[in-house]
Amino acid sequence: MKLFDGGMAPNPRRVRIFLAEKGIEVPIVPVNMAAMEHRADDIAARNPLRALPVLELDDGVILTESVAICRYFEALYPDPSLFGTSALEQAQIEMWHRRIELKLLAHIQAAFRHLHPAMKEWEVPQVPEWGEINKPKAVDFMRFLDGELATRSYIAGENFSIADITTMIALDFTKPARIAIPDDFEHLRAYHARMKARPSSSA
Amino acid sequence: MKLFDGGMAPNPRRVRIFLAEKGIEVPIVPVNMAAMEHRADDIAARNPLRALPVLELDDGVILTESVAICRYFEALYPDPSLFGTSALEQAQIEMWHRRIELKLLAHIQAAFRHLHPAMKEWEVPQVPEWGEINKPKAVDFMRFLDGELATRSYIAGENFSIADITTMIALDFTKPARIAIPDDFEHLRAYHARMKARPSSSA
Numbered sequence: 001m002k003l004f005d006g007g008m009a010p011n012p013r014r015v016r017i018f019l020a021e022k023g024i025e026v027p028i029v030p031v032n033m034a035a036m037e038h039r040a041d042d043i044a045a046r047n048p049l050r051a052l053p054v055l056e057l058d059d060g061v062i063l064t065e066s067v068a069i070c071r072y073f074e075a076l077y078p079d080p081s082l083f084g085t086s087a088l089e090q091a092q093i094e095m096w097h098r099r100i101e102l103k104l105l106a107h108i109q110a111a112f113r114h115l116h117p118a119m120k121e122w123e124v125p126q127v128p129e130w131g132e133i134n135k136p137k138a139v140d141f142m143r144f145l146d147g148e149l150a151t152r153s154y155i156a157g158e159n160f161s162i163a164d165i166t167t168m169i170a171l172d173f174t175k176p177a178r179i180a181i182p183d184d185f186e187h188l189r190a191y192h193a194r195m196k197a198r199p200s201s202s203a
Numbered sequence: 204m205k206l207f208d209g210g211m212a213p214n215p216r217r218v219r220i221f222l223a224e225k226g227i228e229v230p231i232v233p234v235n236m237a238a239m240e241h242r243a244d245d246i247a248a249r250n251p252l253r254a255l256p257v258l259e260l261d262d263g264v265i266l267t268e269s270v271a272i273c274r275y276f277e278a279l280y281p282d283p284s285l286f287g288t289s290a291l292e293q294a295q296i297e298m299w300h301r302r303i304e305l306k307l308l309a310h311i312q313a314a315f316r317h318l319h320p321a322m323k324e325w326e327v328p329q330v331p332e333w334g335e336i337n338k339p340k341a342v343d344f345m346r347f348l349d350g351e352l353a354t355r356s357y358i359a360g361e362n363f364s365i366a367d368i369t370t371m372i373a374l375d376f377t378k379p380a381r382i383a384i385p386d387d388f389e390h391l392r393a394y395h396a397r398m399k400a401r402p403s404s405s406a
């Protein structure tokens with residue numbers, strides 16, 4: 001198999017961190033997203049939605065969508081589990097993962113895509129008013145998360161999970177999105193520092 | 204256990220259809236979303252994000268997020284599987300489910316929330332320009348889906364899955380969102396009619 005990667009964008013990064021946490025090595029094909037290579041025919045032939053990452057299996061079967069690729073590896077290599085084992089744990093990780101995706105990452109991405117000059121060709125048309133509205137929505141959810149993290153070590157409970165990976169990439173993505181994580185969100189900031197200290201964070 | 208339900212909104216509907224497809228009966232507590240009951244203390248005490256549906260287990264543990272609730276029931280009652288069984292099938296269903304959520308349902312919801320007068324109190328502030336931009340994005344993805352459905356019966360392959368449930372609720376939601384499904388998307392329209400003919404669609 002081979003993984004068509006996309007550098008520092010959140011979704012390609014999510015898969016690389018997931019693989020690092022699992023200790024899985026997959027041959028990587030680098031794709032330069034800044035040069036719009038993900039919109040070229042080589043990727044479009046594999047993913048008509050022209051997005052990365054793309055996993056090509058040895059028999060030519062294609063998997064796209066970062067979380068779907070993660071689930072494939074979770075099923076093949078269940079240990080350590082990053083999506084949970086019991087019914088309740090699976091559901092709690094899914095619940096927190098969706099909260100993070102819909103209430104944090106989505107707002108940060110919208111601010112980045114609708115306000116950053118480099119996104120003009122990607123997000124057509126940019127709506128700066130919409131980008132600005134998303135910034136305080138992201139901060140509101142960070143406040144909620146800061147309260148939650150006062151009582152536990154990881155997003156979805158006492159174990160590291162995919163919800164932590166998505167939270168780490170979301171919080172890191174505040175920088176290009178130009179959203180400040182307020183100084184007084186101390187639990188969130190300490191959590192972020194703990195996640196960045198994991199070897200997987202540089203994957 | 205009991206399920207705090209929310210009527211015809213897409214997420215509460217997704218869980219009811221899922222339960223109907225599985226043949227599972229859960230005691231329902233109706234919550235009137237039109238009267239904003241989901242923002243009242245009764246729900247906020249269970250889900251600080253004040254959204255429905257909410258599943259309360261017998262020991263008081265709370266699960267929110269419709270897909271997380273569905274995963275809980277999938278793990279408890281695996282047959283018929285609606286999230287897939289093999290690693291590849293699980294990944295393909297997740298891939299299609301995410302494509303449908305991010306490229307279809309999200310655009311339809313954005314059009315509804317930013318343009319419909321009844322949403323003024325829900326989506327603060329409404330950005331009509333953003334609502335309008337989402338309409339052709341939803342139709343673009345429908346065109347892609349119409350091509351895909353020329354060659355198979357269900358969204359993620361040869362079996363009915365959660366991806367079909369989300370597609371059905373998304374296509375039904377085009378009506379309040381005032382997005383027309385073009386007449387010449389014949390495969391998509393035939394698929395939609397097949398899904399609506401399933402007994403679960405009225406759940």
